[in-house]
Amino acid sequence: MLNFPDRRAGLSFFAARLLIGLIAGLVPSLSRAEYALNLPAPASDLAQSIYDLHTLILWICLVILLVVFVPMAIALVKHRKSAGYQAAKFHDNLLVEIIWTIIPVLILFFMARPAASLVVSMKDTTKEDLTIKVTGYQWKWEYEYLGDNIRFMSNTSTPKEQIEGSQPKGENYLLEVDRPLVVPAGKKVRLVMTSSDVIHAWWVPAFGVKQDAIPGFIRDSWFKVDKPGTYRGQCAELCGVGHGFMPVVVEVVPPEQFASWKKEQIAMAATAAANANKTYGMAELKALGEKVYSANCAACHQPDGAGLPGAFPALNGSKIVSGDKSGHIDIVLNGKPATAMASFGKQLSDLDIAAVVTYERNSWNNKTGDVVQPADIAARRK
Amino acid sequence: MNTTTINGAAAHHDHDHDHAPAGIMRWLTSTNHKDIGTLYLWFSLFMFFFAGALAMVIRAELFQPGLQLLQPNVFNQLTTMHGLIMIFGAIMPALVGFANWQVPLMIGASDMAFPRLNNWSFWLLPAAGTLLIASFFVPGGAIAGGWTMYPPLFMQGGIAYDMSILAVHILGISSIMGAINIITTILNMRAPGMTLMKMPLFVWTWLITAYLLVAVMPVLACAITMLLTDRHFGTHFFDAAGGGDPIMFQHIFWFFGHPEVYIMILPSFGIVSTVIPTFARKPLFGYVSMVYAVASIAFLSFIVWAHHMFTTGMPVAGQLFFMYATMLIAIPTGIKVFNWVATLWRGSISFETPMLFSLAFVFLFTIGGFSGLVLALVPVDIQLQDTYYVVAHFHYVLFSGSAMSIMAGVYYWLPKWTGHMYDEKLGKLHFWLTTIAFNVTFFPMHFLGLAGMPRRIPDYSLQFTDFNKIASLGGFLLGASQLLFLYVVIKCVRGGEPAGNRPWDGADSLEWTQTSPPPYHSFVTPPLVK
Ligand code: HEM
Ligand SMILES: [Cu+2]
Ligand SMILES: [Cu+2]
Numbered sequence: 042m043l044n045f046p047d048r049r050a051g052l053s054f055f056a057a058r059l060l061i062g063l064i065a066g067l068v069p070s071l072s073r074a075e076y077a078l079n080l081p082a083p084a085s086d087l088a089q090s091i092y093d094l095h096t097l098i099l100w101i102c103l104v105i106l107l108v109v110f111v112p113m114a115i116a117l118v119k120h121r122k123s124a125g126y127q128a129a130k131f132h133d134n135l136l137v138e139i140i141w142t143i144i145p146v147l148i149l150f151f152m153a154r155p156a157a158s159l160v161v162s163m164k165d166t167t168k169e170d171l172t173i174k175v176t177g178y179q180w181k182w183e184y185e186y187l188g189d190n191i192r193f194m195s196n197t198s199t200p201k202e203q204i205e206g207s208q209p210k211g212e213n214y215l216l217e218v219d220r221p222l223v224v225p226a227g228k229k230v231r232l233v234m235t236s237s238d239v240i241h242a243w244w245v246p247a248f249g250v251k252q253d254a255i256p257g258f259i260r261d262s263w264f265k266v267d268k269p270g271t272y273r274g275q276c277a278e279l280c281g282v283g284h285g286f287m288p289v290v291v292e293v294v295p296p297e298q299f300a301s302w303k304k305e306q307i308a309m310a311a312t313a314a315a316n317a318n319k320t321y322g323m324a325e326l327k328a329l330g331e332k333v334y335s336a337n338c339a340a341c342h343q344p345d346g347a348g349l350p351g352a353f354p355a356l357n358g359s360k361i362v363s364g365d366k367s368g369h370i371d372i373v374l375n376g377k378p379a380t381a382m383a384s385f386g387k388q389l390s391d392l393d394i395a396a397v398v399t400y401e402r403n404s405w406n407n408k409t410g411d412v413v414q415p416a417d418i419a420a421r422r423k
Numbered sequence: 424m425n426t427t428t429i430n431g432a433a434a435h436h437d438h439d440h441d442h443a444p445a446g447i448m449r450w451l452t453s454t455n456h457k458d459i460g461t462l463y464l465w466f467s468l469f470m471f472f473f474a475g476a477l478a479m480v481i482r483a484e485l486f487q488p489g490l491q492l493l494q495p496n497v498f499n500q501l502t503t504m505h506g507l508i509m510i511f512g513a514i515m516p517a518l519v520g521f522a523n524w525q526v527p528l529m530i531g532a533s534d535m536a537f538p539r540l541n542n543w544s545f546w547l548l549p550a551a552g553t554l555l556i557a558s559f560f561v562p563g564g565a566i567a568g569g570w571t572m573y574p575p576l577f578m579q580g581g582i583a584y585d586m587s588i589l590a591v592h593i594l595g596i597s598s599i600m601g602a603i604n605i606i607t608t609i610l611n612m613r614a615p616g617m618t619l620m621k622m623p624l625f626v627w628t629w630l631i632t633a634y635l636l637v638a639v640m641p642v643l644a645c646a647i648t649m650l651l652t653d654r655h656f657g658t659h660f661f662d663a664a665g666g667g668d669p670i671m672f673q674h675i676f677w678f679f680g681h682p683e684v685y686i687m688i689l690p691s692f693g694i695v696s697t698v699i700p701t702f703a704r705k706p707l708f709g710y711v712s713m714v715y716a717v718a719s720i721a722f723l724s725f726i727v728w729a730h731h732m733f734t735t736g737m738p739v740a741g742q743l744f745f746m747y748a749t750m751l752i753a754i755p756t757g758i759k760v761f762n763w764v765a766t767l768w769r770g771s772i773s774f775e776t777p778m779l780f781s782l783a784f785v786f787l788f789t790i791g792g793f794s795g796l797v798l799a800l801v802p803v804d805i806q807l808q809d810t811y812y813v814v815a816h817f818h819y820v821l822f823s824g825s826a827m828s829i830m831a832g833v834y835y836w837l838p839k840w841t842g843h844m845y846d847e848k849l850g851k852l853h854f855w856l857t858t859i860a861f862n863v864t865f866f867p868m869h870f871l872g873l874a875g876m877p878r879r880i881p882d883y884s885l886q887f888t889d890f891n892k893i894a895s896l897g898g899f900l901l902g903a904s905q906l907l908f909l910y911v912v913i914k915c916v917r918g919g920e921p922a923g924n925r926p927w928d929g930a931d932s933l934e935w936t937q938t939s940p941p942p943y944h945s946f947v948t949p950p951l952v953k
Contacts, residue, residue, distance in 0.1 A: 077886060116767040
């Protein structure tokens with residue numbers, strides 16, 4: 042009564058046409074695409090083992106799929122009412138049911154073994170060659186080479202114009218940073234991770250490492266990559282408005298090059314310390330301040346200082362910004378508890394904070410004329 | 424079976440002075456399981472379209488790299504509310520709607536055990552729904568930290584966060600009351616002769632689901648209450664600076680959250696296990712093992728929660744335990760799929776719309792099960808956690824699983840509920856459009872996740888462009904196709920070929936012994952089940 046075999050054919054035909062139309066519309070973009078269908082090329086042994094485990098489970102799934110759905114397809118074709126097939130009456134078969142319970146159990150045992158041994162080696166962070174502390178901030182990473190007095194922030198470096206579409210997007214759009222993590226090739230690098238605000242996750246797919254960075258807790262992970270090169274990843278745990286803009290870039294370099302890079306970094310830190318008491322001019326501070334602002338503040342307070350009503354306060358015309366300098370410096374240094382306003386004192390140098398405070402006090406409609414020096418910041422740090 | 428007769432008599436007695444008021448008051452004051460079922464179903468359809476519209480905007484933003492339509496904070500609000508509303512506003516109420524309509528009809532009861540509680544369970548929903556929708560319009564906008572509400576991010580929001588906590592509390596109360604009602608109805612009001620092992624499988628799945636609800640909704644309530652007190656009353660449950668632990672929230676949340684996903688799929692198993700035998704014209708294969716499979720899935724669902732947390736960095740023993748337990752779930756799930764295929768085998772199969780949706784369910788849900796198995800392997804999960812692969816996984820189990828089984832059930836029972844046949848031709852068109860568009864939308868997401876695209880990002884790097892375009896186009900078609908669903912349903916409610924008592928020749932449960940639509944008070948005298 043409710044069976045329309047001929048019209049059904051007509052409908053599926055229509056649906057198929059629709060699909061073809063949809064695909065045809067995509068052909069221009071299809072032709073130039075390189076379609077990544079699988080995990081990225083592994084750069085570490087761990088990632089390779091994960092890759093192989095994934096391949097193995099896919100084959101197993103495929104076999105099960107065929108074993109289950111080939112009979113189903115046969116039934117759908119042959120045992121049709123419209124083909125005049127009479128229904129059988131059976132509804133139980135203990136033997137069959139036992140068999141198809143036991144076989145999957147065996148398959149799972151077979152799968153569990155390689156997975157378990159891989160888990161154990163992923164967790165083995167002993168015998169490391171160097172340890173780097175990774176701290177997540179909304180929305181950047183800080184890398185600290187433990188024992189070496191090297192510490193820096195790694196910010197996204199994709200220009201706003203590219204994100205908003207007024208400039209063409211670069212090759213590494215959203216996957217580029219101002220200062221990458223630099224590590225030596227062929228050495229076991231242990232990462233200890235934490236966060237200063239919300240949960241983030243440090244992830245480089247080619248390494249097979251993804252680890253949540255949890256405020257107040259320390260977790261560790263490791264990788265060893267033999268081939269020098271640049272490897273890219275992203276924050277993998279939703280961490281607020283900047284979550285999509287929090288890339289991870291790791292530069293793997295030969296050990297000699299790593300050693301000279303380290304020397305450079307230490308020298309740079311020394312120059313910065315020497316400049317602590319220098320005084321700067323308004324123009325200089327504002328120029329630097331604008332950079333610091335767009336890297337650290339603009340995501341919430343917006344490039345035009347207007348904020349997002351209800352979520353993030355405006356800085357343009359703000360009482361704190363146009364009020365006393367010390368109140369302004371304090372909130373930047375110490376943040377505001379239970380809000381997204383972080384304590385930037387931990388993240389930024391005195392110079393950066395002096396610059397950004399000067400910038401905020403002298404931009405948009407704010408015209409205090411105040412010039413804040415690094416020494417002012419140092420004085421308010423307790 | 425004493426109670427049954429007593430209840431039957433009581434319903435009979437009521438009959439005389441329980442004439443339904445007309446107009447709006449009929450719906451506001453209704454204690455009738457059919458009216459309330461209808462309300463649940465319309466509510467969930469509305470929420471389905473609302474949350475679906477949010478998804479359309481999300482897909483439009485993700486059509487190409489760069490920020491075009493939305494600021495990231497609005498994007499995060501949309502993904503969060505899409506998930507929250509789909510789960511609590513669309514899928515769960517739809518399934519409770521089925522329980523309201525079908526459980527009494529299928530066990531030969533005159534109504535639910537607690538009709539007034541039933542009214543209250545429903546009318547809490549619009550209140551919660553209004554709070555959720557209104558939260559978009561308060562300063563700061565809706566919650567934006569993901570439907571999983573992880574602190575400390577969840578501490579950083581405005582008033583919408585408190586409104587949503589309140590809404591989820593209300594939804595939870597509604598679910599618990601609904602569940603208690605369903606349990607009591609099933610245990611006490613079955614027709615004489617209907618032993619537990621003679622109940623239709625749909626009733627079994629709902630019985631077990633209701634126990635899951637009673638067990639885990641209070642856990643969710645605890646978790647969000649702790650969030651609330653952390654936000655406003657100076658507790659530090661999840662704040663490391665005050666001696667708390669943010670990861671503890673995830674443990675509590677997923678202790679609720681994993682059973683929750685089975686709350687959304689077990690009744691679907693029940694619907695599909697009803698539809699397939701009907702159109703295969705052959706009894707369900709392995710009824711007893713189906714019941715045990717559902718029960719063991721429900722049990723296992725309590726001991727797998729931390730598979731959502733493999734990247735938080737648990738000890739090896741923890742990771743291994745939760746990996747093994749998760750893999751175990753694949754066994755009863757597999758048994759169900761095997762049983763459905765065995766039911767089809769040597770049946771006399773026809774392909775009406777409910778059957779098409781059920782067959783697609785069996786195939787596509789299994790694909791979701793496979794990706795679940797892939798994710799169960801800790802090392803592979805570490806690569807795929809929080810990527811589009813997980814998005815693909817849960818849409819295969821929740822859209823082609825729960826949502827499409829709900830559509831199967833709607834087409835299957837609409838003739839019973841309305842007394843009219845739906846438009847079979849349009850129903851089939853809806854099926855094909857939905858199935859094709861669904862796969863075009865979500866299959867490429869497996870590739871995106873494998874290639875390394877994180878979930879919950881408003882913008883992506885260039886390598887992900889093409890699959891995102893395909894997914895967006897598929898998504899628009901999928902969204903548009905659901906308007907056809909709405910049209911078919913409205914058309915069927917308004918009129919159509921009379922359905923007769925039993926429009927499906929292969930159907931044999933009790934509801935088909937009633938007229939279509941069934942009388943306002945059905946089974947006033949309980950039927951006798953041999
Ligand atoms: C064979 C059965 C299944 C297995 C082995 C399985 C396994 C998993 C695993 C390991 C995850 C965590 C992935 C991650 O975040 O890294 C996951 C996520 C998820 N699964 Fe399943 N699953 C199964 C069936 C289901 C079913 C039936 C549903 C719902 C009807 C479901 C809904 C979900 C959802 C909603 C998530 C993601 C939650 C979120 O993070 O927002 N799964 N599943
Ligand atoms: Cu993030
Ligand atoms: Cu789960």
